[in-house]
Amino acid sequence: MSLRITQLNLPVHHGPDALQRKVLSVLRIRREDLLSLEIIRRSVDARKKDQILFSYTVDAAVREEQTVLRRCRNPHVSAASEKTYRAPESGTEPLLHRPVIIGTGPAGLFAGLLLARKGYRPLLLERGLPAGKRKISVERFWKEGRLDPESNVSFGEGGAGTFSDGKLNTLVKDDSGRNREVLKTFVAFGAPPDILWQHLPHVGTDLLIDIVGGIRREIERLGGEVCFETRAEHLLTKDGKLCCIEVTDLKGPEPGSAGGEVGRLRKIPCEVLIAAPGHSARDTFEHFLSDGVVMEPKSFAVGVRIQHPQHMIDVSQYGEKEADFLSPAVYKLAAKSGGRGVYTFCMCPGGYVVNASSEPGRTAVNGMSCHDRASGNANSAVIVTVTPEDFGAEGPLSGIAFQRALEERAYDAADGKIPVQLFGDFCAGRVSSGYGGVRPCFCGETSFADLNPVLGPEISAALKEGISGFDKKIRGFARADAILAGVESRTSSPVRIPRDLEFLSNISGLYPCGEGAGYAGGITSAAMDGLKCAEAVICRYAAPAR
Ligand SMILES: Cc1cc2nc3c(=O)[nH]c(=O)nc-3n(C[C@H](O)[C@H](O)[C@H](O)COP(=O)(O)OP(=O)(O)OC[C@H]3O[C@@H](n4cnc5c(N)ncnc54)[C@H](O)[C@@H]3O)c2cc1C
Numbered sequence: 098m099s100l101r102i103t104q105l106n107l108p109v110h111h112g113p114d115a116l117q118r119k120v121l122s123v124l125r126i127r128r129e130d131l132l133s134l135e136i137i138r139r140s141v142d143a144r145k146k147d148q149i150l151f152s153y154t155v156d157a158a159v160r161e162e163q164t165v166l167r168r169c170r171n172p173h174v175s176a177a178s179e180k181t182y183r184a185p186e187s188g189t190e191p192l193l194h195r196p197v198i199i200g201t202g203p204a205g206l207f208a209g210l211l212l213a214r215k216g217y218r219p220l221l222l223e224r225g226l227p228a229g230k231r232k233i234s235v236e237r238f239w240k241e242g243r244l245d246p247e248s249n250v251s252f253g254e255g256g257a258g259t260f261s262d263g264k265l266n267t268l269v270k271d272d273s274g275r276n277r278e279v280l281k282t283f284v285a286f287g288a289p290p291d292i293l294w295q296h297l298p299h300v301g302t303d304l305l306i307d308i309v310g311g312i313r314r315e316i317e318r319l320g321g322e323v324c325f326e327t328r329a330e331h332l333l334t335k336d337g338k339l340c341c342i343e344v345t346d347l348k349g350p351e352p353g354s355a356g357g358e359v360g361r362l363r364k365i366p367c368e369v370l371i372a373a374p375g376h377s378a379r380d381t382f383e384h385f386l387s388d389g390v391v392m393e394p395k396s397f398a399v400g401v402r403i404q405h406p407q408h409m410i411d412v413s414q415y416g417e418k419e420a421d422f423l424s425p426a427v428y429k430l431a432a433k434s435g436g437r438g439v440y441t442f443c444m445c446p447g448g449y450v451v452n453a454s455s456e457p458g459r460t461a462v463n464g465m466s467c468h469d470r471a472s473g474n475a476n477s478a479v480i481v482t483v484t485p486e487d488f489g490a491e492g493p494l495s496g497i498a499f500q501r502a503l504e505e506r507a508y509d510a511a512d513g514k515i516p517v518q519l520f521g522d523f524c525a526g527r528v529s530s531g532y533g534g535v536r537p538c539f540c541g542e543t544s545f546a547d548l549n550p551v552l553g554p555e556i557s558a559a560l561k562e563g564i565s566g567f568d569k570k571i572r573g574f575a576r577a578d579a580i581l582a583g584v585e586s587r588t589s590s591p592v593r594i595p596r597d598l599e600f601l602s603n604i605s606g607l608y609p610c611g612e613g614a615g616y617a618g619g620i621t622s623a624a625m626d627g628l629k630c631a632e633a634v635i636c637r638y639a640a641p642a643r
Contacts, residue, residue: 099133099158100124100166101177106142106150109419120157124169132158137179140296141423146416149423182274184211185636192641195220196369196634197342199329199381202256203620204373204611206312207279207627213319215631216640220365221321222344224328225253227313228306235260239452239541242513247328247347250453250463251377251587254325255309257612258620260453262445262466263300265292267621279624286311289468297427301468329374329381332388332604333364339606341366369638371630373611373623376590377455379497382613385594391603392493395593395615398442399503400480400560401548402450402462403520404535404580405573410446410475413571425470428477430567430574435555437481439563442588444477446470450582452515452541459504461586462515465540474538478585479567481559496591506551507584515539516546516584521577523548524561533578548583590615600633608633 102123107115117134121127138154156177159165166174196212198205201223212219224247225231231253234245246252250260265280277293283300284290286308292298300308313323326348333341341364348359374381386392407425414426425446432439443463447470453463464476488499510516517537522529529545537543549557568575593615600608610616610630617623 098162099135099156099177100162101137101154101156101175103154103173105153105155105173107153109141109149109151109423111151116153116155120155123171123174124157124159124165126159126165130160130165132160136294138294138296141415143415147418149415149419179277180272180274182278184215185632187215187635187639188637190638192217192369192638194367195641196371197222197365197367198371198373199342200256200373200375200378200611200613201254201309201313201323202373202375202611203258203624204617204627204630205256205371206309206316207282207624208371208373208610208631209316209321209323209627210282210312211628211631212634213316213321215635216320217634218320218322218641218643219316220367221316221323222327222329222342223254223323223325224347225249225325227325228254228259228310231259232306242542244454244457246455246457247326249455250451251375251455254313255305256375256623257377258623259305259309260302260451260465261305261620262443262448262464263302263305263468263620264443265298265300265621266296267619267625269622269625271625275625275628276621278628279621282312283308286315299468299470301470302465303467329372330362331384332370332390332607334389334604337605339368339370339604342370368606369608369634370606371608371610371627371634372594372614373627373630375611375613377587378613379456379501382494382497382592386493389604390594390607392592392594394485394488394493394496395589395591396482396484397496397591398438398440398480398482398588399500399556399584399586400478400552401581401583402464402476402585403479403564404450404474404476404538404582405576406535407447407473407475409573410571413573425475428475428571430570432563432566434481434559434562437559439479439481439559441567442478442480444475446475447472448474448476449538449540450476450515451539453587454504454508456501456504458508459501460507460511460513460515461504461584462582463585463587472538473536476538478588479560479564480585480588481556481563483556493592500586500591503551503584503586510546510548510551510583511544514542514544515582516548516551517543517580517582518545518548519577520564520575520579520581523557523581532580535576535578535580537580539582543582548581551583589618599637600630
């Protein structure tokens with residue numbers, strides 16, 4: 098046990114011993130009575146630009162802890178009660194087959210890792226390529242415009258989180274220690290240890306590619322199996338219970354091996370399936386719906402990516418004096434326009450706007466960065482909420498139809514490249530003829546186009562009002578040469594697959610999981626949901642015999 102001390106504020110340029118000295122003074126103890134000191138959280142307090150502070154939360158192990166706690170009488174000192182994550186004990190119901198997981202995004206990988214650690218030898222199905230090979234297909238798409246619909250920024254090992262900024266913060270309440278367990282796992286597989294205490298932890302694409310490969314190898318070492326280029330198709334049931342998953346083999350035979358015909362359909366028997374296909378697996382949702390899975394349409398948000406010089410954001414958030422020292426800064430802005438919420442989302446400091454399309458003839462953008470966040474630009478989605486009333490709730494997949502139509506208009510507007518427009522030209526309704534003072538940072542080919550007809554009048558008007566209003570919070574946000582790119586259409590899942598208290602859908606044995614099923618919104622929350630679904634399986638079933 099140790100003492101938790103919150104709100105330890107120090108100037109950002111504090112020396113190496115300053116934190117320890119502050120702890121000794123708050124606890125009113127001598128140096129030799131402090132046994133250890135661990136930083137739990139550090140955030141930047143930039144409310145006063147002339148006096149920016151680091152605000153720490155620490156755990157201090159001390160001699161005679163109860164006496165120290167009583168004596169220091171400080172409301173910011175308490176007994177530390179960090180909840181350590183504990184996986185549940187295995188249940189008793191027998192499993193004939195090993196559990197199957199669709200997807201190796203954060204949800205599928207973390208579900209797979211936990212099941213493998215508990216001896217369930219899961220089988221993971223992934224339509225895309227392993228991360229190293231996936232990088233090649235993604236970079237070829239960005240360079241030559243040739244999209245691989247099975248292996249791209251959305252699909253492949255690590256899921257949508259691999260080619261990302263790798264922000265790991267989440268708003269999900271965590272009283273079980275799952276959040277810290279996810280962060281510790283990332284560190285164990287190569288993420289920088291500071292993600293355990295940074296207020297806004299971030300990894301970056303360059304590191305994530307190796308990290309997700311490391312997690313997969315650990316699943317395999319523990320007896321699990323990962324089948325790449327294997328796309329889950331239909332669910333087969335018997336008496337309302339899952340009995341098989343039908344899959345398509347997308348790859349040819351390994352040199353020198355028999356079998357493995359491309360496009361071959363085969364059935365994998367299973368009575369437990371964790372389905373974590375992410376929010377871009379539109380074909381999978383279509384199949385599941387036709388297989389009788391209950392799903393419902395869900396609100397989401399659409400809009401554009403906006404780019405500014407990172408230095409402009411740093412100066413706005415930290416002031417001129419500390420802008421370079423504390424760079425790169427983040428922001429989060431929200432407004433109302435005509436009854437709709439307009440807000441920034443998934444901000445990528447020092448990042449790139451990427452072509453994140455996954456379907457031929459449709460264009461979607463997103464943001465990513467490397468660990469150093471050094472592109473020189475800040476980008477963020479600026480998005481407007483759309484509800485089933487906007488896209489017509491004609492069936493559970495009407496949100497997908499709305500997204501597709503938007504992405505088709507974006508594709509057509511720029512001949513398959515990313516459609517780009519400066520904010521001033523967006524407001525004036527004219528196609529831009531060149532860039533201004535904001536240097537573009539894109540991964541993927543671009544072409545100037547008018548985004549107004551792509552987005553439609555209502556969303557365009559809300560974005561113009563929102564972006565103009567954000568200029569009051571960050572000076573220069575609405576500058577005429579801010580670069581917009583369209584369309585940001587995959588901000589969250591357009592469907593939800595309801596699940597009961599045991600995490601089961603209406604089909605017995607099917608565990609909807611992660612962002613695609615509507616239970617997560619980001620890497621960490623998806624990984625935590627993967628843990629929850631795996632725990633539900635573990636609680637009920639005994640590990641299958643070998
Ligand atoms: C460019 C980009 C940047 C992002 N940046 C961040 C960020 O910085 N921080 C953050 O928290 N979130 C970020 N996100 C969102 C985050 O990536 C997702 O919230 C998260 O990955 C969802 O995890 P998931 O496991 O539920 O699904 P996904 O990560 O989408 O994984 C689903 C997996 O299932 C596979 N799959 C789909 N259908 C099938 C099928 N039929 N058969 C077999 N396999 C299938 C896919 O190939 C994929 O690998 C970003 C997303 C993108 C696209």
